[in-house]
Amino acid sequence: MKKLIVPSILSADFARLGDEVRAVKDAGADWIHVDVMDGHFVPNISIGIPVVESLAKSAPPPMDIHLMIDNPDEFVEKFIDAGGDAVRGVTVQIETCKLLYSTISAIKARGVSAGIALNPTTPLSALEEVFEYVDMILIMTVEPGFAGQKFIHSMVPKVRKLRDIIDRSEHKPLIEVDGGIKLDNIHVIAEAGADAIVSGSGIFHTESYAETISLMRKAVSGK
Ligand code: DX5
Ligand code: ZN
Numbered sequence: 103m104k105k106l107i108v109p110s111i112l113s114a115d116f117a118r119l120g121d122e123v124r125a126v127k128d129a130g131a132d133w134i135h136v137d138v139m140d141g142h143f144v145p146n147i148s149i150g151i152p153v154v155e156s157l158a159k160s161a162p163p164p165m166d167i168h169l170m171i172d173n174p175d176e177f178v179e180k181f182i183d184a185g186g187d188a189v190r191g192v193t194v195q196i197e198t199c200k201l202l203y204s205t206i207s208a209i210k211a212r213g214v215s216a217g218i219a220l221n222p223t224t225p226l227s228a229l230e231e232v233f234e235y236v237d238m239i240l241i242m243t244v245e246p247g248f249a250g251q252k253f254i255h256s257m258v259p260k261v262r263k264l265r266d267i268i269d270r271s272e273h274k275p276l277i278e279v280d281g282g283i284k285l286d287n288i289h290v291i292a293e294a295g296a297d298a299i300v301s302g303s304g305i306f307h308t309e310s311y312a313e314t315i316s317l318m319r320k321a322v323s324g325k
Contacts, residue, residue, distance in 0.1 A: 105292050105322040106132035107315050108166055110280070110302035112148060113249045119153070122306065123162050129311035130319070133166040133190060135247075135280070135300045138181070140171035143198055144247035151177075155184040165189035166298070168219065168280070170246045172198050175205050182212045191215030193240050193278070196228055206235050207232050217278065221246065222254050226264055234273045238298070240266060243291070244281030249302040253282030258294050265295025290325035 109131045114122035123134055136157075138305035139148040144220040154167065163307050165188050167181055174194040182189050196218050199205050209216035220228065222245060229239065241261050244251040261279060268274055284304030291299060299322070308314040 103297060105319075105325070106206060106298040107295070107305075107318050107322075108133045108135045108278070108298050109305045109311070109315075110135040110137055110300050111306075113302035113306035115306075116149075119157070119161050121186065123157060123160065123241055126305065126311050126315070127161075127163045130315045131163045131305075131311075133164045133298070134162055135302075136165055136167045137302075138167065138171055139247065140168050142172045143195065144170045148220040151180055151184045154181055154189075158185045158188035162188055164188065166190055166217075166278075166300075167192045168217075168240065169194050169198075170219075174198055175201065178205065178209050179212060182209070182214055184233065189214050191217055191238060193217030193219050193238060195219045195221065195246065196224060197221055202232055203235065205237045206232060210235075210237075215276075219246075219280075222257060223248045226260065226267070233267075233271075233275070236275050238276040238278055240278040241296075242281055243279055244285065246281075250307075251282050253284075253287055261291060261294040261296055284319055285314060285321065289321045289325055291323035295315075 109126040141144045141147040206216045215237040218236050219240035243257040276297040278298040280292050280300035284302045
């Protein structure tokens with residue numbers, strides 16, 4: 103399948119967020135990745151429901167919401183309602199879910215894609231009992247919390263192993279990868295088997311979003 107390029111707005115200029123999202127849309131972004139942080143699960147606070155609500159009104163690319171918050175069960179439905187038809191999916195961190203099956207069911211009941219994210223130190227085996235219910239698995243390639251961190255190379259075999267598990271399974275969730283991915287290493291993660299590739303500073307901190315996304319596409323084509 104075609105690899106999806108997903109800019110993370112965490113690295114956008116928040117004072118001009120609407121323009122930034124329009125710019126990456128015009129530059130060919132497949133989705134936009136919306137990082138929600140609560141200052142508890144991760145040591146940073148980013149954006150929340152009102153921002154999702156405003157962005158949804160500006161015809162954004164499909165919104166890929168990544169919740170890095172404690173007690174996501176309290177919030178998944180509020181985010182989906184805020185984003186309406188603009189939301190393509192919501193991903194929760196497996197480390198934050200006490201009732202994971204219920205969380206996944208609540209997301210799917212709203213008709214959007216249910217994703218589960220794994221921190222770098224969370225093993226793939228944590229997915230075992232929920233694998234067949236999820237629509238997307240997000241492998242974190244940095245510790246969640248901040249943009250602009252260094253890609254953790256030892257996550258490449260983890261992605262490869264997950265690709266192999268999915269290829270041998272009848273159930274085919276998408277693999278998303280997030281953290282430290284830029285033009286110079288995107289081919290590595292594409293070759294390992296990622297379907298959707300998030301990049302924050304690797305896109306928003308470049309001069310031309312269109313040129314960067316098109317070079318990224320070239321780098322992943324055929325991988
Ligand atoms: C990290 C976030 C990422 C981040 C990626 O906690 O989940 O989505 O914005 O930023 P870069 O691509 O700069 O590492
Ligand atoms: Zn993210």
